[in-house]
Structure formats: structure tokens, C-alpha cells
Amino acid sequence: MWKQSLRLTSCALSPGVGVRTGMSVADLRQSFLDNLFCSLGRVPMAATPNDIYTALALTVRDRVHKQGVRTMEARAAQEARVVAYLSAEFLPGPHLANNLLNLGIVEPTREALSEFGLDLDQVIDQEEEPGLGNGGLGRLAACFMDSLASLEVPAVGYGIRYEFGIFEQAIKSGWQVELTDKWLRFGNPWEIVRPEIYYEVKFGGRTQAVKDEHGRLQVRWLPETEVKGEAYDTPILGYRVGTCNTLRLWKAEAVESFDFAAFNHGDYYRAVADKVESETIAKVLYPNDELAQGKHLRLQQQYFFVSCSLQDMIRIHRAANRPLEKFHEKWAVQLNDTHPAIAVAELMHLLVDDHGLDWDTAWNVTRQTFAYTNHTLLPEALEKWSVKLIGQVLPRHLEIIYEINARFLDEVRAAFPGDSSRLSRMSLIDEAGERFVRMAHLATVGSHRVNGVARMHSDLLKQTVMGDFAELWPDKFCNVTNGVTPRRFVALGNRPLSRLITESIGEGWLSDLNELRGLEGLADDKTFQKQWREVKLANKVDLAELLKLRTGAVVNPESLFDIQVKRIHEYKRQHLNVLYIIATYLRLRRDPRIDVPARTFIFSGKAAPGYFMAKLIIKLINAVAETVNNDPAMDGRLRVVFLPDFSVKSAQHIYPAGDLSEQISMAGKEASGTGNMKFALNGALTIGTLDGANVEIREEVGAENFFLFGLTVEQVRELRLRGYRPQEVVEGNASLREVLDFIGSGVLAAEDRSLFRPLLDRLLNDDPFLVLADYQAYVDCQEQVSSLWRDQRAWTRKAILNAARMGKFSSDRSIRDYCEHVWRIKPLKVQSRSTGTRTRSDAAS
């Protein structure tokens, strides 16, 4: 331990680390060389591109860490509540450019590197991103981490350090092929392993009731195995503020690397087997979106990271001499969907079994601690674990869940006497057939707040899957509409637009997105419109280059870029888009003289590896692309491109280039959507249904600036009640018939003419997402798009108004809503790198 006199604060250390954390061009250049030489053992002459990237990343990391230390010091002196954001997924995207932006040293760094003849953008491009998530939910967690730090809210993100993140997608003969994501192969300069911060996590075995010295009944869990969770920390710096939070991800390790008993008997393989098995837990991210699979390992993953995280919070809490009875006063734990919902039982286990609190006190603490965010209404995505499996993996937790349930059902009985069907609907245990634990019920009962992610979604949640709970506890339910960070999705992704906006209204908009309203007055300004179009064109040229590089496709940047990027799913209806493309293609073939503005249809997104229909949709898109792009009659008129391997990195090239944003899910299915926000913020117009956050986007940007089509939730309900027969729709629509016949004719797939039969059968016989029912409305709406596109000034005006009115959809606003309505937390200022506390206004300089 340090002697008292050596316990220096970061301020006292500052002079010594001056050069190492200085912000001048000279300091940055020197640090870069030092890191290259001292940390990587390289001289510039011998450095590989990865060495250069790593040396720069370490240089930036040094500066970020200085803020991390200051943040910890500021917090130690405070009683502030801390947010723990529990999420099985985080999709932060590359860190280097983001940290440079947040520190405000992009230009000095560019200059420092240029002195070595290095190009900053190329170095930034070297970074391999951590793909530790499937899609919207994981990316939302990353936007929230950015906003929490930028708003100076004390927070920790807790999750899993998967060795292999979301698979890399390649396209072979039009089909998706999955490759392992080896994101750690060249190291990860942003994380710091904390070997002294680890926790043991138990699995299996049985429980035993014993009496303690006061004669009270205690339950002991006698596990069968244990693994160790080790902390890996990544600093998350706020935008131009002092606060630097932590993303703490857990890696699974064996408790003992070697089973010495086996080793001594010469069984070397058995001796290491335990290590291999333990490490399996954090090996790979499950690549399903919107499908809960009852896999043993997945349950282990969930419990593993939840247990490590809660043990960590308890350790920190106790180290500050705080009583566990007041745990909830210090910690606000947010459950990002039900994946961490086992935390409710785990906190009860830790408080009651390990720390001796009585049940009622522990339950009060637990309920005040947790809040739960729901991200889906899709029945197949609502998690439930078989009672048998939980009993095997977590026998003590099953007992706790039963106890919670018994007490909860007493409460329901008291509120609704004699209503047995309500009891079975609300029970934590689904007893119809094989018994399952309903994780959304566990999360709801164990939380003081439950929120949906867009107004419409939160309303539907209360009316449908959580209806009984909303009746019992109306005040527990609220809405927090999602948001996205403008730092990554405008400042980093769209530098030309960022520059134009800042030149026009100053740079305050990056900290307060409502300031974009200042652009409204420029919507009709001819000069501004011209600059706006130049920016969009530059971004489209950039995307066109990427498409050429990755797919070989050559597209015309002057054409209308019509983009749909998101996970491939039937409810998101990429195939509705494809039907329109085919219809246009057939029209153009039949009559080449018709006036159809040139369009480039761009798709990107991954399909869950086991989701046959989604993979068939990818194949269909590529088959249509091949037919259209190889038809000389389509030159300069129609192009279709599927960009493989959608990621945060490629997204930064895609959103800025969008003219038209496709948000065409069946009403009632998309909880919120966040790509819709990223496109509109970058000046795309939306063609969309009244679903998720589209509803609020349309409200904000104005109905006249949004291409609306399709059945509403209410109309969907009515149609189903009347009885929906997709074949009747086809019988009444000759153009639709022609499109489906074209797919059925087999011309798109010479190798197997019946290839798309399953897709057609699904549409004609079942059509669960009403693709055919919405077809004509979609086609008509697309015609309105084409006619507006012909009037570039009118289009540009609407595009400017879209961006100008997107202030609501900053994730900063979402986080403020959580602070006020869910966590009851206030931000905490941290001294920034310059002496004295910087305010937000001077921070922007």
C-alpha cells in the first residue's frame, strides 16, 4: 500500500504526466512516438499500419484516462446515485475517432501525424470495431453510454466481453455466409484488464436449509461448478466534458487454470478441460434478433454477467462503508430488456443468503434498485426459460423465483379476488404445458419502473402483453422514446454536414440538438440549399466508392439513394421493398420511355443464421440486383445493391448518403427503430408506416414532410378480425400478380427455378406481416416520392426541415428522461483537463 505521502491525486500527478497527456501538436507527436517505441517496441520505419493505429490509440487513451481518474476522484467525494446499465449487448463502434472528437483534438492530431506523412483518416480506418451486439438494442446501449458521459451522469455499463462478436457476413452466390468475428486478433488498446477485480459465479448443484446461530432458517447453495469473471474496462468519455465513465465487460475464466488432481495423475487433457469449458461462457454472442432460444449456455451467459456486476456493485458499496439496506439509494440498475432479468433473483440471493438481510428489506431494496426497459412485443422474442433448466443451472434462484411469485400472487389475489384466470396470466410461471419462467414478468415484478422505447410501443405494451400489470400498477409504466447520439451519427459520420451546420448556427447543436431548429429559417435559402445538396452529393460519392470497393457495383451518385439498412426480418418487410423494385423494373422494361427518376436501391443487414426466410430474402435481393444491374436497359435508371456486413463502421458511410429512408415495418411490430432517426437527422426523407418512433418523427418533422403509407395498428386488427386472405388481394391487383408471377417464373434463379417458392407460399397463404395488404399503398406512396424528387428545391427544403426538427431524437434527451422519470438522478460536474471546471458552453470551444 502507498504511504500517505505518496497517495497523490491526479492533480498532483499532472506535472509529471504533462507531456504524456498534453494536447498540443508537439505533445501529441512526442506521445505517439513514445507509445510506438515504449509500448510496441517499434521504430517508425518498421511500424505496420496496425502498429501506427495502436500507438495513436494508446496516445489518445492516455488522455482519456486522465479524465477517468478525475471522474473517480470527483465521485468519491459525492453521494450521487450511480446508474448501472446492464446489457447483454453493446455496439459502441470504433473508439479512436470518437475519443478524438470528444477530447477536441482532431485537428492537432491530424497535424501531428501529418508531420510523419501519415493520414489520420487512414489510421482511424484501421480500427476493428467491437461487434458485441445484434442490432438496435446493442447500439442503443452504446448511444446511452455516450449520452450518460456527455451529460455527466455517473454511470457504469456492465456486459459481456464476447471473444467473438456478431458474425461477419459475406455474400457468396447471393447467399449470406457467416464468418467468425475475430475482433481481438490484433489486440484491443481501449480496454484495460483489472485482474484484481474478479468474482466467482456458481452454477448447478443443490441447496440446503440450515439454521443460523439465532435459529433462523438460512439457505445455502452448494454449487457443482464455479467460474471466474474478470473485469475488462473501457473508458467512455463524454463530449467536451470532464466526465469519463466505464464500460465494464466480464470475461469468463476457470477458477483454477489447472485441475491439479487430474494433472498429478497425468491426465493433462482433463486438467485443462475445465478451463476451456469455463471460458466457453463468454466466447460468442448469440446471433439471434427477436428470437429467444432456450439454450443452456445463453442462460449461463446471462447469469454470469449479472452476478459479476451485482457482486461488483456490492463490493463498491461496502468499500464505502454504506449499509446494504441503502443499496438502492446508491445504485439505479437498468435492465436492458429481459436478458439481465435474472438479476432480480440474484440480488435477492446476495442480500438474503450472503449478507443476511431479511426477505422484506431485501425485496424493498431490490424493487427500488431495478427498472426494466422492454424492446419488443413479438411473442417469439419474449424470453422464457424452462423451469427444469433454471432448476438445473440455478437451483437457488428457482426457489427465490417461486417465493417472489407466491408473494406476488397474494398481492394479485387481494387486488382482484376470485379472478383465477388473471392469476395464471400474471404468474411468473407459465403452467400451460411444460413449465416456463416468464422473464418479462420477473423483470416487471422486481422493478419500480417499466418503460417501452417509443410512445406507441409503450402504449401497446400497456394494452397487450403487460395489460394486467398496468392495471395492477398503473404508475409503474412509462415511456422513454429512444434517441441516437449526434456525435457519432452526424459529427463523425457526416463531417461535411457537420461543418455546414456549424458554419450556419454555431456548434452548440452537438450538445443541444434542439438548436438544429435554427436551420428552419434556411430551408428556403437558395445558397444554403445548394450547399446542402453539395454535402449530400459528396456523401453519396463516398458511399458509391464503398459500394464499388465491397461489391463491384457502380452506381450513379446523382440518382435517388433509396436505402433500407437493418436486420433482415419478415416484420421489417425488406421484401415489400423488393416487390416495388420488381414492379418498377417490369414497367421500365415494358415501356422504356416512361419518366421514372433514376434510383439506386441499397440494402444492408444481417439475417440470423438459423432464420431461413430472412436468408431467402437476402438471396432474393441479390438475385434481383443481378438481373437489374446486368440489364443494359436499366443503365442510368435502376440499380440494386446489397452491401455485405452491416456494422457501425459501414453505417457511418450509409446514413449520411440517404435520400430516402425505408421504415416500412408492419404497424405494431417495430418497437421504436433508431435507424429511422439516424437517416432523418442526416437529411433523408422517410417513407414509412405508423409504427414505433416513426409516429413521433412524423409528428416532429411535420406530416407534409414524411411519406406515410400503410395500415394502422387499428386497421391491422380489424383486417385480422374480418379475416385476411392474401390471395384475394392478388386477384384484385394485376400489377402485384405480375410481380409475384415474375418471382415464381424462376427467371431470377436459373440454378433452381423453385428457389423462391417458400417465400411466395408464405405471402400467398399466410402473409403474417401483411406485405400484400400494404403493397398498393406502398407503390402509390413511392410514386409521390418520385414526383417530389423531380423538384429538387422542394425536396431539399423538406430534407432540411427533417434534420432541423430532429432535436427530440438525441439520446441526450432520452437519458434526461430516464434521469427524471426512472432513476431520479442529477448530473455531476467533473473538472476537465484545463484547470478549473469547464462549463458546457466553454466546453464547446
Ligand code: F58
Ligand atoms: C430493437 N430490438 C427493436 N433486439 O427491434 C427496435 O425497434 C428498437 O429500436 C431497438 O431494439 C432499441 O430499442 C433489438 O435490437 C435484439 O437485438 C435482441 C438481442 C438479443 C436477443 C433478442 C433480440
